[in-house]
Amino acid sequence: MLNSYKYKIIFSALLLFISSNSYSQVKSDSLKSINSSTIVSKDSLIIDSLKTSFVPFKNSQQVDELISYAKKFLGTPYRYSGTTPSGFDCSGFISYIFGNFGVSLVHSSYGMAEFGRTVKLSDIRPGDLMYFKGSSTKSSRIGHVAMVIDVTPDAIKFIHSSTSRGVVVDNFKTSRYFIPRYVMTKRLDYGVTD
Helix, strand or coil: HHHHHHHHHHHHHHHHHHHHCCCCHHHHHHHHCCCCCCCCCCCCHHHHHHCCCCCCCCCCCCHHHHHHHCCCCCCCCCCCCCCECCCEHHHHHHHHHCCCCCCCCCCHHHHHHHEEEECCCCCCCCCCEEEEECCCCCCCEEEEEEEEEEECCCCCCCCECCCCEEEEEEEHHHHHCCHHHEEEEEECCCCCCC
């Protein structure tokens, strides 16, 4: 689904380029709407998909409770294969949080990615799970998972267990690390309304 979305963006960009007499003008116009701290690179297709109009969304009570519970663990150290508050790896953290609400998830990011409905970045909401490649951008395998906690015109904030910083909140829209590693977003059926 992500590939077909990329092709649509590429086709749209090509039409825009043809209608313009200058590549530099197209580049200049497209960069004006991107926050200056956002990286512009080979991953510009992902960044372009973030430049959609923002539509506020009200979380369900269950999503608010899920996010509030997850934030209680900010600062918890990273631990390889960790599944408890004494230390979490990325999937251990997400499965622990969801488990507290009766949702059983496997303890692997690529295993979790098999479940739920894929959503576009432009439709992302708090409570959704974002999946990323591991440390290598050349890998095709999912190696990291995070939960979206806030979506605004300037941010897609997610909470996750980072190998170097433990449980933290990061902003996807300004992340030089996560944009090139983004794979997909999934929505589980646990109280998020369509």
